[in-house]
Amino acid sequence: MTDILRVAVIGAGRMGADHIKRLSTRIHGAEVAAVVDVDLSRAQAAIEGIDGAVALASADEALSNGDVNAVLIATPGFLHEEILYKALEKGFPILCEKPLTPDAESAWKVVQAETARGHKRIQVGFMRRFDAEYAALGSLIRDGELGELLMLHHQHRNPTTPAGFTNEMLINDSVVHEFDAIRFFTGEEITSVQVRLGKATRNAPNGQHDPQHVLLETESGVLADVEIYVNAKFGYEVATQASFEDGIVNIGGDSGPYVRTSGRWGGAVTPGFEERFGAAYDVEVQAWVDAARRGEIGGPTAWDGYATAACCEAGVEAQRSGEKVKVQLNAKPDLYN
Amino acid sequence: MTDILRVAVIGAGRMGADHIKRLSTRIHGAEVAAVVDVDLSRAQAAIEGIDGAVALASADEALSNGDVNAVLIATPGFLHEEILYKALEKGFPILCEKPLTPDAESAWKVVQAETARGHKRIQVGFMRRFDAEYAALGSLIRDGELGELLMLHHQHRNPTTPAGFTNEMLINDSVVHEFDAIRFFTGEEITSVQVRLGKATRNAPNGQHDPQHVLLETESGVLADVEIYVNAKFGYEVATQASFEDGIVNIGGDSGPYVRTSGRWGGAVTPGFEERFGAAYDVEVQAWVDAARRGEIGGPTAWDGYATAACCEAGVEAQRSGEKVKVQLNAKPDLYN
Amino acid sequence: MTDILRVAVIGAGRMGADHIKRLSTRIHGAEVAAVVDVDLSRAQAAIEGIDGAVALASADEALSNGDVNAVLIATPGFLHEEILYKALEKGFPILCEKPLTPDAESAWKVVQAETARGHKRIQVGFMRRFDAEYAALGSLIRDGELGELLMLHHQHRNPTTPAGFTNEMLINDSVVHEFDAIRFFTGEEITSVQVRLGKATRNAPNGQHDPQHVLLETESGVLADVEIYVNAKFGYEVATQASFEDGIVNIGGDSGPYVRTSGRWGGAVTPGFEERFGAAYDVEVQAWVDAARRGEIGGPTAWDGYATAACCEAGVEAQRSGEKVKVQLNAKPDLYN
Amino acid sequence: MTDILRVAVIGAGRMGADHIKRLSTRIHGAEVAAVVDVDLSRAQAAIEGIDGAVALASADEALSNGDVNAVLIATPGFLHEEILYKALEKGFPILCEKPLTPDAESAWKVVQAETARGHKRIQVGFMRRFDAEYAALGSLIRDGELGELLMLHHQHRNPTTPAGFTNEMLINDSVVHEFDAIRFFTGEEITSVQVRLGKATRNAPNGQHDPQHVLLETESGVLADVEIYVNAKFGYEVATQASFEDGIVNIGGDSGPYVRTSGRWGGAVTPGFEERFGAAYDVEVQAWVDAARRGEIGGPTAWDGYATAACCEAGVEAQRSGEKVKVQLNAKPDLYN
Ligand SMILES: [Mg+2]
Ligand SMILES: [Mg+2]
Ligand SMILES: [Mg+2]
Ligand SMILES: [Mg+2]
Structure with a gap:
């Protein structure tokens, strides 16, 4: 095991701040060395109470800071590419929040750049793989106890959307998690995407068509579908039902204290993704830190980042056309096999 | 199979009205022939729309009515005894709502009267035995798949109590169902009762101590306990958890449509015993009708009626003394073995 | 209320025998007067122990029997049409198991024949409408408490299929229930059907492609989908998840005693449709009997029978072509509004 | 925030090894500096792969090691007392696995020793307080949303017991957790204990009476009961049902992937306390480390350790006598108010 990770966190927004807190209070073997934000005051607020951390306004500065030996990228996706190249050049371990980059073309270039260097340095932030129930379903599929997996039914529901959340973002920011999950569960690439637009909720802001029903197929013919519903009001829900040859498995059910009061039985819905996947984020970041310290x-x-970007492009086209759209992928570099 | 049952329903209160509706719209092989109530207008209201039924003010009249060949007793418990003797004399099949009679001494006389005639004619209205989950737990216990039964934990909760509901009624009218249930599950008599009085709810009317914790033992040493809570506000709940040598079984869980809205997941609590045990009452009455037509x-x-009355007497004494009180039972007549 | 229903049950197979038992032991206001089966010995076995019932080999004979005043049709679907016409001619109340007839054209003729007579006499056996949870979801949708209904996700799983169960039967005999359910829930007609064929289970008999994913739309744009899986091995499951503007509702969850033993928690899966929908069949037949006695x-x-037949035709075409197929419907006669 | 905690872990058995792994891979702000075990080879095995940790055979040596500034005690309970005094003398922060000491008298001396020094240095390892559902129920009770708490029903079930597990250990090692939990939930001391011995499982080793039913009361009259069942075979279960004036709350229900296969629905039971409370242990130790760094x-x-020891003494006496036994407590030093 090498030295402790001294992490530069790039971006001190909601996700970045969450990771800063995680790294500086719960993760073993890593500390926050620097926080970068174009809004320097936000970076300064983020390092309060963290011994030895500095606030900076540029990623360049952070990467050249002698105290830094790892990077966590939590800026908006369109800013990832440039930072990725610089961090790759430094040879730093990188945890890059999804998306790797906003489109398949630029993601493919990142894959090529990493491949050229011959080492995997980039881990992409698809945290669901680290959720205990996701992991358990993944194991069930690989173990084959229930025979072959045949279908996957996904529900992905958010209470509300931030201002300016477009139809494209519904695919690129939300369904992207299911693209990765389906690839994770099946160990296969997604071959096509179709999107059904039906009746829309009155609660969707202007121009947004919500919910949508996304249909996918994998290489071996597993059929998946996703109800993506981002103004579902009641709370947050991410659930999957998997149909096997010899049984059915559900993950993502509600839990927590069970109350009977005022004529109702039940409990509280998880309000958002931080609460739902907080433990998964911890496991993800600890896994990154542990692995990074081993090189x-x-x-x-990065390949997962590229492949999901390709799915997103097909998804957005399918959303517009109503047709089934093929997912286009370059050949997978050996580095990722 | 003999003729259709022409039933005189004695008592047209809440429970009687429920049975009148049941017999005249859902039960096969029986019709309401007469309804008796001291309040004749209530009897008349109850027979509205039922072809061939008459409203009467006296049970005597009903039992002598040539059209009547069976009796369902749904009056207050203190009126049961006299009607039972008259119906036994007629040789009619009898369904008597619980309690058989209000005390063990009078119940024992009914047992002796029936025994003297040599035929079982009286069925007592412990409807829980006909609930699908009660029946399933009963089977599990008898089948021995999970080894020996060791403990039974009961919850019995009502939203509110009617005016004038006393501490004694909490035992005699409510816990009496668990006395029968425990005897049904174990196939044994209850040997002692203890009652714990702790903190009481502010929602209990004056003089009532609610909830109470009732502790019981059976002949073989099975330990049972009952939380009886009759002002529980949220709705109705009757549930049991049974501990076996090789596993644990729960019955009486909540069910129905599962809703996620307004930050909560869950469903509606059953509001009262009619909704909770409506199907059990149907099965109970159909079982009585089918058996009665076969003689x-x-x-x-009646023995079950007597034995539960003896438990109630011990329970009320235990409630007063705080001590463990033995249940006193006469020897069981062969007729009931 | 008119006289008791004296029912001729046509067909003494699995479904017919079930209805015979129901009518003669649980339903109030009806008795089995005659049982018809081409295999007379099967009809004779079915009436054993039923006072006043006769076994006959022809439906004609039964309909002319002076003791008969109602008909329950439980023969294979292709035999329904002829019996329906004869029973309509008699003016008898008719409970016809689904399908009304095997195709939309013949079903339309039945609709026209009934319309010509000016009275609704035919009730079609879509029993799910009488299931307590189906009814509850239907009420939730109509009441509008959760806003508008947007999507319906259905699972319909059987443990195995009988010999000779074809791909067409998967639509005509199985998904037909969802066609009716979706129409019942939404109060709208289904406008299109698409079928996705992916990876198939090794447990499907030769030639059968199982499971399948069926996609539907209604007049107002509600999107529905059905996983139809008829060799699912583990047991029987019929469940629905409904997405509303202001919440999500699930029906058809597992229930019954909850056991912890041998490292597992849970319970027994309902083995088949009789156990799952037994109570619904009772409610359905009682509702038919009660209504029939009022004329x-x-x-x-019959319109529901016709409309679902049209959905089935579109479904089978969609299954073959892989395309989205429009459902073709004639104008609805006033009799059914 | 002061320096990182350099912890001496005393005892490298099952619990100690678990904490060593926790401190050296998941906890932020602490590292294992030394591991002590009378079996030096066990200590050596435990530090494998941990940079900068030493294996020692004596606690004295560890406490005098200049690199150590905190102590985690995970030896058998009868060895705690001596180490506690030495660590108190050093002024080190101490996390002491339960029990504080094996009896109330020695625990009281520890309380007095700590009180004399005027600072709380000892945290006792009742990890359930750090379980998310325990914490949630605790909040519900304190917030008063459901009115006053009236009763607590506990189930505590283990699959098997280690060799030599006596009836006394059933109270001292198992029910001790409920003693603390009830004190935590109510914020009150326990005033009496009664133990019911009924039918025993065939699976209990010689001399052990299992299960037992333990009855408790708190200062304000809250009634609690515990089914302690340590040879329950099916797995591990720790659950509580709390009855309030305005509702009922359950915690500790089963969770995880939900499977339907082979005629059963359900999931896997948690096998043991490590799996059930693994996350709680992490939160507990992190809370200790964070607090210790703040002094x-x-x-x-230590008061909680003493008070639960007094409950255990009453419990063991109650187990022997069958009577309700009062819990004897000295006055609480101000340090703990
Ligand atoms: Mg992420
Ligand atoms: Mg009753
Ligand atoms: Mg049907
Ligand atoms: Mg502990």
Whole structure:
């Protein structure tokens, strides 16, 4: 095991701040060395109470800071590419929040750049793979106890959307998690995407068509579908039902204290993704830190970032056309096999 | 199979009205021939729309009515005894709502009267034995798949109590169902009762101590306990958890449509015993009708009525003294073995 | 209320025998007067122990029997048409198991024949409408408490299929229930059907492609999908998840005693449709009997039989072509509005 | 925040090894500096792969090691006392696995020793307080949303017991957790204990009476009961049902992937306390480390250790006598108010 990770966190928004807190209070073997944000005051607020951390306004500065030896990228997706190249050049371990980059073309270039260097340095932040129930379903599929997997039914529901959340973002920011999950569960690439637009909720802001029903197929013919519903009001829900040859498995059910009061039985819905996947984020980041200290990565690769970007492009086209759209993928570099 | 049952229903209160509706719209092989109530207008209201039924003010009249060949007793418990003797004399099949009679001494006389005639004619209305989950747990215990039964934990909760509901009624009217249930599950008599009085709810009317914790033992040493809570506000709940040598079984869980809205997941609590045990009452009455047409009874006996009355007496004494009180039982007549 | 229903049950197979038992032991206001089966010995076995019932080999004989005043049709679907016409001619109340007839054209003729007579006499056996949870979801949708209904996700799983069960039967005999359910829930007609064929289970007999994913739309744009899986091995499951503007509702969850033993928690899966929908069948037949005695029908109409037949035709075409197929419907006669 | 905690872990058995792994791979702000075990080879095995940790055979040596500044005690309970005094003398932060000491008299001396020094340094390892559902129920009770708490029903079930597990250990090692939990939930001391011995499982080793039913009361009259069942075979279960004036709350229900296969629905039971409370142990130790770095403690105190020891003494006496036994407590030093 090498030295402790001294992490530069790039981006101190909601996700970045969450990771800063995680790294500086719960993760073993890593500390926050620097926080970068174009809004320097936000970076300064984020390092309060963290011994030895500095606030900076540029990623360049952070990467050249002698105290830094690892990077966590939590900026908006369109800013990832440039930072990725610089961090790759430094040879730093990188945890890059999804998306790797906003489109398949630029993601493919990142894959090529990493491949050229011959080492996997980039881990992409698909945290669901680290959720205990996702992991358990993944194992069930691989173990084959219930025979072959045949179908996957996904529900992905958010209470509300931030201002400016477009139809494209519904695919690129939300369904992207299911693209990765389906690839994770099946160990296969997704071959086509179709999108059904039906009756829309009155609660969707102007121009947004919500919910949508996304249909997918994998290489071996597993059929998947996703109800993506981002103004579902009641709370957050991410659930999957998997149909096997010899049984059915559900994950993502509600839990927590069970109350009977005022004529109702039940409990509280998880309000958002931080609460739902908080433990998964911890496991993800600890896995990254542990692997990085061994010179490896501990989760989804740049290839996963590229392949999901290709699915998103097909998804957005399918959303517009109503047709079934093929997913276009370059050949997979050996580095990722 | 003999003729259709022409039933005189004695008592047109809440429970009687429920049975009148049941007999005249859902039960096969029986019709309401007469309804008796001291309040004749209530009897008249109850027979509205029922072809061939008459409203009467006296049970005597009903039992002598040539059209009547069976009796369902749904009056207050203190009126049961006299009607039971008259119906036994007629040789009619009898379904008597619980309690058989209000005390063990009078119940024992009924047992002796029936025994003297040599035929079981009285079925007592412990309807829980006809609930699908009660029946399933009963089977599990008898089948021995999970080894020996060791403990039974009961919850019995009502939203509110009617005016004038006393501490004694909490035992005699409510826990009496668990006395029968425990005897049904174990196939044994209850040997002692203890009652714990702790903190009481502010929602209990004056003089009532609610909830109470009732502790019981059976002949073989099975330990049972009952939380009886009759002002529980949220709705109705009757549930049991049974501990076996090789596993644990719960019955009486919540069910129905599962809703996620307004930050909560869950469903509606059953509001009262009619909704919770409506199907059990149907099965109970159909079992009685089917058996009666064969000259038999199809459920709990007068002995069960007597034994539960003895438990109630011990329970009320235990409630007063705080001590463990033995249940006193006469020897069981052969008729009931 | 008119006289008791004296029912001729046509067909003494699995479904017919079930209805014979129901009518002669649980339903109030009806008795089995005659049982018809081409295999007379099967009809004779079915009436054993039923006072006043006769076994006959022809439906004609039964309909002319002076003791008969109602008909329950439980023969294979291709035999329904002829019996329906004869029973309509008699003016008898009719409970016809689904399908009304095997194709939309013949079903339309039945609709026209009934319309010509000016009275609804035919009730079609879509029993799910009488299931307590189906009814509850239907009420939730109509009441609008959760806003507008947007999507319906259905699972329909059987443990195995009988010999000779074809791909077409998967639509005509199985998904037909969802066609009716979706129409019942939404109060709208289904406008299109698409079928996805993916990876198939090794447990499907030769030639059968199982499971299949069926996609539907209604007049107002509600999107529905059905996983139809008829060799699912583990047991029987019929469940629905409904997405509303203001919440999500699930029906058809597992229930019954909850056991912890041998490292597992849970319970027994309902083995088949009789156990799952037994209570619904009782409610359905009682509703038919009660309505018939008032000269009415108490459930789905001949129009429902016709409309679902049209959905089935579109479904089978969609299954073959892989394309989205429009459902073709004639104008609805006023009799059914 | 002061320096990182350099922890001496005393005892490298099952619990100690678990904490060593926790401290050296998941907890932030602490590292294992030394591991002590009378079996030196066990200590050596435990530090494998941990940079900078030493294996030692004596606690004295560890406490005098300049690199150590905190102590985690995970030896058998009868060895705690001596180490506690030495660590108190050093002024080190201490996390002491339960029990504080094996009896109330020695525990009281520890309380006095700590009180004399004027600072709380000892945190006792009642990890359930750090379980998310325990914490949630605790909040519900304190918030008063459901009115006053009235009753607590506990189930505590283990699959098997280690060799030599006596009836006394059933109270001292198992029910001790409920003693603390009830004190945590109510914020009150326990005033009496009664133990019911009924039918025993065939699976209990010689001399052990299992299960037992333990009855408790708190200062304000809350009634609690515990089914303690340590040879329950099916797996591990720790659950509580709390009855309030305005509702009922359950915690500790089963969870995880939900499977339907082979005629059963359900999931896997948690096999043991490590799996059930693994996350709680992490939260507990992190809370201790965070507080210790601020010069405080972050959980149950030495007083809690003493008070539960007094409950255990009453419990063992109650087990022998069958009578209700009062819990004897000295006055609480101000340090703990
Ligand atoms: Mg992420
Ligand atoms: Mg009753
Ligand atoms: Mg049907
Ligand atoms: Mg502990």
